[in-house]
Amino acid sequence: MTHFRRRYRRTMRHAIGWADLAGVRVGVFGAGVEGQSALTRLSELTTDIVVVDDDPNIELPGVTVEATDAGGFELLASCDVVIKSPGFSRYRPDIMALERSGIPVVGGTGLSMHELDRSKIICVTGTKGKSTTASVLGHLLTQFGLRTEVTGNIGRPLFDAALPSDLDAIVVETSSFQALDIADAPGIVVVTSLATDHVDWHGSIEQYHVDKLSLTSLPDAQLTVAQRLSPALQQRADLLGGDVRWSNGLAKSWAAPLGLVGDHNLANAELARLAALAFGVEQASDEEALSIAAQGFEPLPGRLxxxxxxxxxxxxxxxxxxxxxxxxxxxxxxxxxxxxxxxxxxxxxxxxxxxxxxxxxxxxxxxxxxxxxxxxxxxxxxxxxxxxxxxxxxxxxxxxxxxxxxxxxxxxxxxxxxxxxxxxxxxxxxxxxxxxxxxxxxxxxxxxx
Known part of the structure; x- marks a missing residue:
């Protein structure tokens, strides 16, 4: 245990994968959807698992969920590594205390990113528009013949055990919460917009902006496709890393079959097109091919x-x-x-x-x-x-x-x-x-x- 902790001391981003958890004591902090998916993955790696949540009334088959304030934190402090759910802020005193003690606090998305072929991964982030952009991008890539999965907030977690292993492209809708769990740069980061959000989680507007855009400036960051129509994003362009390519306008007539409402969604569609082009899909420059590919798209429930x-x-x-x-x-x-x-x-x-x-x-x-x-x-x-x-x-x-x-x-x-x-x-x-x-x-x- 001592060697494992010392190896990752004093950093909030940990370049480790699921395989590194084999045979060690792992804490799962958060028993929601991502926590349950993490438990499924861990079941093949270790039997020494503790599950802790702020809500002790969560019931999981065959699993005891300990309350954070009733001995749960002490259990987490006895672990070699803790996998936290995104909803728990990295700036919480208890999570920061775990890090200070040398226990790596990681996220399932980051663990998977470390092990996957990151040239196949396109992370989509931003204050608004990321769900629509990710879903349009996933649809276009699929229609152009790539085996594609949309994961993250609008799909299954990236670390879901049922995720196919033979994909050509993986689109990951990535929240600012998840961004801080990722240590390995994806092939492409798409940034849809920047505004004010999640101040309670990040502690300040400035910190939210820094954390939200941090995916673009990880070591080995390659390509960032960013929305120029977002004034705040332009103002904080200094936070963008990698080779930055800007999207400057609205999708043309090819996007009509998408059935999207509002100019903002046409801007999202154009951003998705440029991301597909950056991924090497040459058909994304052909209006007729795009119009055919756009057919059959189902707008997301809950987005206008x-x-x-x-x-x-x-x-x-x-x-x-x-x-x-x-x-x-x-x-x-x-x-x-x-x-x-x-x-x-x-x-x-x-x-x-x-x-x-x-x-x-x-x-x-x-x-x-x-x-x-x-x-x-x-x-x-x-x-x-x-x-x-x-x-x-x-x-x-x-x-x-x-x-x-x-x-x-x-x-x-x-x-x-x-x-x-x-x-x-x-x-x-x-x-x-x-x-x-x-x-x-x-x-x-x-x-x-």
Missing amino acids: SAVGTLGDVRFIDDSLATNVLPTLTALEALQGERLAILIGGYDRGVDYTELIEALAHRDSPTLVLGLPDSGERLCEAIGRITTHTSVTLAPDIGSGVDAAYAWAKPTGIVLLSPAAPSFSQFANWKERSDAFRSSVNDLLSRNAH
């Missing part, structure tokens, strides 16, 4: 996706809007529409000023329905400065959908675009998206003739 229509009222799901920037983008895409918007979620203490002003001074008729937890302070702030935007509180999505429809009819849009994570009421954005879609479907059933 249509759910249904009741009379002339449309329902749109934008649950993946977990920060201010994508909600502002949604408002821009729906400019001129009569709009009832459901906002609010887990309160990370971010600055909502720009969103508050945009909603308070929106030209078209607007109703803001505040969801727990941050929705209340948003509605209060909007109500103090608006002269025409209406505000109200909704205790949950179901009642919010009903109230939004009652206001929006006979013609308008009901939009879920929370500008906040889902953690306060839901396990993840998809669960929140499902709740919205279920509420809309229930409303449609009640009003069926």
Whole structure:
């Protein structure tokens, strides 16, 4: 144990892989989706495993989950290495204490990156747009004949045991949380945008920007494809590493079959095209080939996706809007529409000023329905400065959908675009998206003739 710890002392990025964990004592910190996938991988490597979570009520078959504050931390401190889930901040005092004691704290994504052929890996990161960009890129690469898997936040974890071993390309949607777990540079890093997010995890806006873009400047970083249409990203171009290639515009007519809404999504599609070109796919420079490849794409649920229509009222799901920037983008895409918007979620203490002003001074008729937890302070702030935007509180999505429809009819849009994570009421954005879609479907059933 002593040799293993000394080898990785005083660094927060550890260039080790799963094979290095054979026969050692491993702690799994976090018993969610990634933690469970890590357990599956570890089952083939070692029998000396401890599982710890802040929530001791998580139940896993055949596994005891220890509470962090009831002996769990001490168990982690007895391990040779700890695999943490991305949701646990690297700046937490307990995680930093483990590092100071010489115990490497790693992530499953980084462990896999160390062992895979990184020339096949394209990491997609950014404050907004990474899910759409990653999914479009994965679709294009597949249509152009490459065996491709999209992993990360919108797919299976990169270290999922069921991930095929004979892939030509692996697209990894990479959060700022996961970026700090990666020590080995991928072949290409795609950066979609930069704004303010996850201040509670990173500690400051500046640190978030540094951490978010750190993937591009790892040792042996090769190629960065970056979105020039993001002003903040241009301003922090000094943080970008590797050979930087900028995307300067919107996708042309080839992108029509993708069925994407808004100029921001056309910018995402163009970024995906340039990433494919950088990966060596020559067809990505052929408009006709691109148009054919774009066919059959299914837009992501939760990203400005249509759910249904009741009379002339449309329902749109934008649950993946977990920060201010994508909600502002949604408002821009729906400019001129009569709009009832459901906002609010887990309160990370971010600055909502720009969103508050945009909603308070929106030209078209607007109703803001505040969801727990941050929705209340948003509605209060909007109500103090608006002269025409209406505000109200909704205790949950179901009642919010009903109230939004009652206001929006006979013609308008009901939009879920929370500008906040889902953690306060839901396990993840998809669960929140499902709740919205279920509420809309229930409303449609009640009003069926």
